[in-house]
Amino acid sequence: MGYPNLTANESLYARARHRRNMIIAVAVLALTAGLVVIGNGSPSGASINTSGIINAVTEQAPTSLNPCDGNGGYDIPYINLLYAPLVYSVPSTGKLVPGIASSWAFSDGGLTLTMQIKSGLSFSDGTPLNAAAVVSSINTCLAGKIQSIPTMTSLTATGTDTVVFQFSAPTSSILGTLSRRIGLINSPTAYTKYGSTYVGSNPVGAGPYQLSSYVPGTSVDLVPYKGYVQAGPPPADAAGINISIVSNDAAVVDALKSATANYAFGLDAPQLASIKGDSSLKYYLNSGALAMQFIAIDPKGPGKGSPMKNVDVRLALNYATNRVAMAKAATNGFANKPAYDDPYGGGADADTSKGNFYPYSVKMAKEYLKKAGYPHGITLSMLAIASPPFEQDAVIAQAQWAKAGIKLKITDGPGPAINSEFNTTNKADLYSIGWDGTVTAWSTYDLLFSPTSSFDGVHPTAVQPWLNKMNEAQTAAQLSADIKGADTVIEAQAPWVGLYFNPNGDAYATNVGGELQATSLSNEPNLDYLYVNG
Numbered sequence: 365m366g367y368p369n370l371t372a373n374e375s376l377y378a379r380a381r382h383r384r385n386m387i388i389a390v391a392v393l394a395l396t397a398g399l400v401v402i403g404n405g406s407p408s409g410a411s412i413n414t415s416g417i418i419n420a421v422t423e424q425a426p427t428s429l430n431p432c433d434g435n436g437g438y439d440i441p442y443i444n445l446l447y448a449p450l451v452y453s454v455p456s457t458g459k460l461v462p463g464i465a466s467s468w469a470f471s472d473g474g475l476t477l478t479m480q481i482k483s484g485l486s487f488s489d490g491t492p493l494n495a496a497a498v499v500s501s502i503n504t505c506l507a508g509k510i511q512s513i514p515t516m517t518s519l520t521a522t523g524t525d526t527v528v529f530q531f532s533a534p535t536s537s538i539l540g541t542l543s544r545r546i547g548l549i550n551s552p553t554a555y556t557k558y559g560s561t562y563v564g565s566n567p568v569g570a571g572p573y574q575l576s577s578y579v580p581g582t583s584v585d586l587v588p589y590k591g592y593v594q595a596g597p598p599p600a601d602a603a604g605i606n607i608s609i610v611s612n613d614a615a616v617v618d619a620l621k622s623a624t625a626n627y628a629f630g631l632d633a634p635q636l637a638s639i640k641g642d643s644s645l646k647y648y649l650n651s652g653a654l655a656m657q658f659i660a661i662d663p664k665g666p667g668k669g670s671p672m673k674n675v676d677v678r679l680a681l682n683y684a685t686n687r688v689a690m691a692k693a694a695t696n697g698f699a700n701k702p703a704y705d706d707p708y709g710g711g712a713d714a715d716t717s718k719g720n721f722y723p724y725s726v727k728m729a730k731e732y733l734k735k736a737g738y739p740h741g742i743t744l745s746m747l748a749i750a751s752p753p754f755e756q757d758a759v760i761a762q763a764q765w766a767k768a769g770i771k772l773k774i775t776d777g778p779g780p781a782i783n784s785e786f787n788t789t790n791k792a793d794l795y796s797i798g799w800d801g802t803v804t805a806w807s808t809y810d811l812l813f814s815p816t817s818s819f820d821g822v823h824p825t826a827v828q829p830w831l832n833k834m835n836e837a838q839t840a841a842q843l844s845a846d847i848k849g850a851d852t853v854i855e856a857q858a859p860w861v862g863l864y865f866n867p868n869g870d871a872y873a874t875n876v877g878g879e880l881q882a883t884s885l886s887n888e889p890n891l892d893y894l895y896v897n898g
Contacts, residue, residue: 412601416896418876420607421616421625425581429567431548432505437800440888441629444597445586445605447548447569450479450498451539452596455884455893458804460539463596464493464549464570465527474534474838481525487551488574488589495521500552511546513538515835534836540804572600572892583608601878601895620645626873626896629889632752636869647871648879653887654801654808656703657694657757659746659861662821664790666745672793676736678822678858682722684729684768685761691864694756703862721855729768741769747786748796750776757863758796787818798866800887805847806834813850813859822859 424438431443452463465479485493499521505511516538518530529538541547554568567575573586584607588600608625610616617638619625628635631647639645659681663672671677687702704721733742748758755776762772775792776782785791799819802808813820813827830850837843870889872879878893 411898412877413896413898414601415603416875416898418602418605418627418891418894418896419625420605420627420629420891421610421619422607422628422630423610423613423616424630425609426584429565429575429578429584431545431550432508432511434510435545437886437888438630440886441891442584442607443545443548443567443569444888444890445571445573445892446567446575447550447571448485448493448595448597449544450542450547450549453540453543455886455890456881458885460543461596463543463547464498465542468539470534470536474536474836475531477529477531477535477538479527479529481527482593482595483525484593485570485595486591486593487553487568487570488591489551489553489568490591491551491553491568493549493570494524495527496524497552498527498549500555501549502546504550504552504555505546513541513546533832534838536837537804537806537835540802540807544802544807570595572597573605576604581609597890597892600892605891605894607891620871620873623873626876627870627879627891627894628872629870629891631869631871636871639871644874645871646874646879647869648883650869650883650887653883654865654885655798655887656801656865657753657796657798657863658703658819659757659761659863660786660795660797660819660821661860662786662790662793662795664821665793666791670793671736671738671742671744672821674736675857676732677738677742678861679722680729680732680736680768680770681765681861682858683725683732684765684770685722685861685863686724686764687862687864688724690757690760690764691866693760694753694864695866701865703864721851722858726768729765729770733769738769741771743771743773744794745773745775745792746794746796747782747792748774748776749779749782751779753866754796754798761796761861794861802886805843806831806837809834809847809850813854820859822857824853824857824859826857827853 424441426439426442427434427436428439429442429446431447449463450465452461453459454461462482464482464485466482468477468479470477481495481498487493491497499519502519506513515531515533515535516529517532520528522528549570551568554566558566565578570592572589572592574589575584576587577583577585586605588603592599608619610619613632613635616628616631617635620628620639621642636647639647661672661678663670665672687704688700691700691702702720733739746758746761748754758774758776762774765772786795799812802811810831811817811819814831815823815828817823827850830846830853833846834843834850837846870879875897877895877897881893882889882891884890
């Protein structure tokens with residue numbers, strides 16, 4: 365997903381297991397419709413048991429509690445509790461609002477961004493959260509070379525409450541960037557005490573919760589940070605959040621049904637189906653999420669002279685894919701939104717002008733194969749993580765593509781091994797995988813199609829100028845035009861095979877509130893909105 369190292373591979377696996385086929389028959393079409401939000405993030409009039417504990421269960425273990433250490437999607441629910449962001453992205457809408465930064469302004473034609481830091485903030489270790497701490501955290505994060513701000517030329521603190529960014533080109537996307545990992549500010553005192561990788565076991569942020577106990581791969585327990593001054597996320601409404609990490613589906617369901625847990629996230633279809641008739645439990649679907657299934661392409665592939673270098677072969681794959689039928693088959697009829705070339709199809713700035721870029725056509729697929737020099741068909745290899753919906757997508761593609769003369773050899777296995785075989789050792793032409801999405805168009809396109817993307821091995825060079833333009837866009841009209849420009853290149857070059865948008869669902873006990881507000885466009889829940897009903 366745009367991460368050129370093993371952390372990228374880990375992040376692919378980290379996102380893998382929760383994008384599964386959903387067979388529930390409920391959809392939350394307007395995640396916060398009718399809710400009046402007050403200061404603590406709870407619906408107006410809600411009765412809250414402030415001594416109540418959220419006992420969560422999941423199979424999603426964080427790879428690190430340091431925002432700077434990785435890009436794994438499974439980290440997000442944890443680090444969002446521990447850290448406050450410079451700019452806050454409202455989970456259910458993606459709207460960017462003040463966080464640690466109380467206000468900001470661009471000047472010099474977009475080359476300078478000046479941020480005012482909210483006063484009275486401190487980290488959970490007592491260190492003041494001021495302009496100097498912000499600069500220290502971002503610079504330390506950049507030094508790790510996993511997070512980046514490519515156009516930034518300098519970052520300075522002016523006094524105690526002003527931070528100034530300088531850019532080599534207008535960078536309107538910076539606000540979205542600062543709402544994510546690099547904008548989650550770490551305590552410089554803790555960095556000095558523990559070293560650059562301290563957050564793996566000793567995270568110190570300024571979020572609504574702080575760590576009380578951490579057993580990697582087993583549990584993460586948090587208690588409210590009593591000194592929290594709201595800087596984006598709402599203050600803690602629960603007396604604690606205890607997250608148990610389990611290794612199999614049955615353990616999640618057992619914890620919910622036995623009331624050992626009152627909230628679960630990252631569930632798959634069988635889990636949701638098994639709790640459907642339980643009157644003590646509820647579930648919901650994140651129908652607005654940007655999560656998407658697709659098939660990645662590796663032109664380096666096995667052997668010499670990979671056929672995936674040929675654009676006509678890639679176009680043949682796209683025309684041979686019946687996306688609507690695949691969505692229905694892979695999700696038991698639940699997912700019905702096909703994904704073509706626009707990866708931001710669920711976002712506010714999506715390019716909807718073209719609709720179906722590649723209408724399903726076996727005839728067109730055969731014509732492109734013939735043009736590519738394969739009039740009698742072709743044999744390709746595909747890797748798939750051994751869990752739904754990735755296996756299903758691969759098998760369905762195998763059946764669909766056979767009609768056009770495309771023979772597909774599928775190899776499945778555990779996520780880490782499959783990721784390594786595709787991204788590091790290039791043992792297959794194709795990879796059945798998924799994507800959670802990001803709330804800004806530029807970050808989505810950059811992570812998927814930039815030269816450093818591990819999702820797009822084709823890397824069409826003509827798309828980069830459009831990525832640069834997206835990053836510099838100052839108006840909605842400019843951004844829309846730039847998205848269309850990028851889509852034109854992507855459509856012509858076919859660097860991947862988009863399949864369908866596949867939202868996520870979570871489950872909770874009837875005494876748990878805030879679950880709708882916890883829902884996020886990026887498909888990872890914000891647990892800081894959860895509370896126990898009074």
